[in-house]
Amino acid sequence: MGHTEDIFDRAKRTIAERGLASAETPVLLMVSGGSDSTALAYVARDLHDAGIVGPIAMLHVNHRLRGKDAEGDQAFVEKLAQLLDIPLFSCEIDIAGEAARTGENVEAVARHERYLAANEALESLCLHTAAPLSEGRIFTAHTQDDRVENFYMRSIVGTGPGGFRSMLYRNGPVVRPLMDTSRESLRAYVEERAEKGGIVQRDESGNLWREDATNAHTDRFRAYVRHEIVARAKERNPQLLDTLCRTMNLIADEDDMLExxxxxxxxxxxxxxxxxxxxxxxxxxxxxxxxxxxxxxxxxxxxxxxxxxxxxxxxxxxxxxxxxxxxxxxxxxxxxxxxxxxxxxxxxxxxxxxxxxxxxxxxxxxxxxxxx
Known part of the structure; x- marks a missing residue:
């Protein structure tokens, strides 16, 4: 089975097993233009067409942190939304200015503003589709990789009760339907889709998704964990993502019981x-x-x-x-x-x-x- 069918089936199974959405559920997709969220857009379009989720829309937030690269991300997502015939909510936020004003960490401010925009967009989507806001969902493109990185980040700085489950499949309206999938698999899925002549969006350089160069900066905590810790752990255990995610699911079951x-x-x-x-x-x-x-x-x-x-x-x-x-x-x-x-x-x-x-x-x- 190719990645195209495999990723779709895996997302479909995760949604069904975890009760994340239904055929009537309005879904807002958070799409940055990176490989994971671009794959999410393709998968969600197919899920909607198959009657697995309800009306869909996309949100892109330009944090105005990366100059022309950020503008390129926004243009890519706008064209992607047009290609897939998905309504798009788009906004620009001066994250650096807001961080300077509040004295908070830039990444924390970006996350807060991004989810604030997502909740506003979801409310609009539910209003437009005459669905109760409580039934709406925000789909993010978090993967096994993100979950494992969070696990190691929390291992370093410490965490409270239940912290080592790392991520929830659902946290309020926020849903992670790709959390049983690796980043590598998602990239292979998008590439295979292009090779088979499927509908794909490319940027001005012909790339199938947008790369954020700051992801390679190991002075950032997550990038350090990704490149210096997880990469070396994978050398010891190539099946690290599957192994550790199974362990985290066991932790999650016990966490749910205690909660x-x-x-x-x-x-x-x-x-x-x-x-x-x-x-x-x-x-x-x-x-x-x-x-x-x-x-x-x-x-x-x-x-x-x-x-x-x-x-x-x-x-x-x-x-x-x-x-x-x-x-x-x-x-x-x-x-x-x-x-x-x-x-x-x-x-x-x-x-x-x-x-x-x-x-x-x-x-x-x-x-x-x-x-x-």
């Missing part, structure tokens, strides 16, 4: 401070973890605490390990530590008494103390 247990612990032991049957829960107001929370196994306590802090701080916040440790320090010997207080990220106060461990905004904690 489920943690969610049940949150439901049982977290009493939200501002919860109204009619108005719902104001997670930002904080909660009280009941004394019996300490009876849960420590790994479940950690994960439940992470879930609680994520709700309080918001979905975009990165929950710090130190914050989790400081909350759990409010329990000792299976019960709350009376008089314990601490301050954690987000200017949250943690305090403990016989009724449990309370997590709340510092302003609310001070107001309560003043009244007392």
């Amino acid at each position: 489920s247990q943690a969610a049940k612990a949150v439901e049982r032991f977290a009493a939200w401070i501002e919860a109204d049957d009619a108005l719902g829960i104001d997670y930002g107001a904080g909660c009280v973890l009941a004394p019996d929370y300490a009876s849960e196994p420590l790994p479940v306590q950690r994960r439940a605490c992470m879930q609680v802090l994520q709700l309080i701080l918001g979905a975009d916040a990165r929950v710090e390990t130190a914050s989790i440790e400081r909350v759990l320090a409010g329990f000792a010997d299976g019960e709350p530590v009376g008089g314990y207080t601490n301050n954690i990220q987000g200017d949250l106060a943690v305090s403990a008494n016989k009724r449990g461990v309370r997590i709340e905004p510092m302003a609310a904690y001070r107001a309560r103390r003043k009244k007392a």
Whole structure:
């Protein structure tokens, strides 16, 4: 079987086995013009034509970081969208300027702005197709290579619970249908498609996709891992991608089990401070973890605490390990530590008494103390 059929079948199988999309699902494709996302565009067009996914559209974000090369990427994707008859959302964002303004890392800003644009484009696509936004999906072209690189990056800098599963097949609306496929296979798929006379887009130099020269700069963390660590690991085990991804899927199964247990612990032991049957829960107001929370196994306590802090701080916040440790320090010997207080990220106060461990905004904690 050639790569053309193999990649399509693999993506189809991943979508079916993981429940990532259906024949009615509106799908937004994030396409940069590189080999992986170009392959994603071809595969998605075929998936749509086969009735496996619903209406499709593409998004290209020009980060304005690479001058004429970035303009070339944008032109390539525009022509690719026309060739495949796929509606295109396109935008330009001054990432360097935004990073300078906020003081954040350029790559982090680029990712944030890219997904912000993707969510806006998905909302427009769902509105146009009369589909609920909750049913829409954002397809990215992440591969086995990306997942393995993330694994080694986290091995170097450390990670929290579940971090070594590396990537999720689905994270909210974001879906990775090519994550069971290698980058090398995707490139062979595009090349084979061209050799067989299939519809392909070429840039002004005749290339089947656009290369980002910065991917070879090993002063960048991911490029360093890709060229210096993963490449050498492949020399020792040529089947590294398949082997390590199978291992990560085993980790993911156990991670899902623990996350489920943690969610049940949150439901049982977290009493939200501002919860109204009619108005719902104001997670930002904080909660009280009941004394019996300490009876849960420590790994479940950690994960439940992470879930609680994520709700309080918001979905975009990165929950710090130190914050989790400081909350759990409010329990000792299976019960709350009376008089314990601490301050954690987000200017949250943690305090403990016989009724449990309370997590709340510092302003609310001070107001309560003043009244007392």
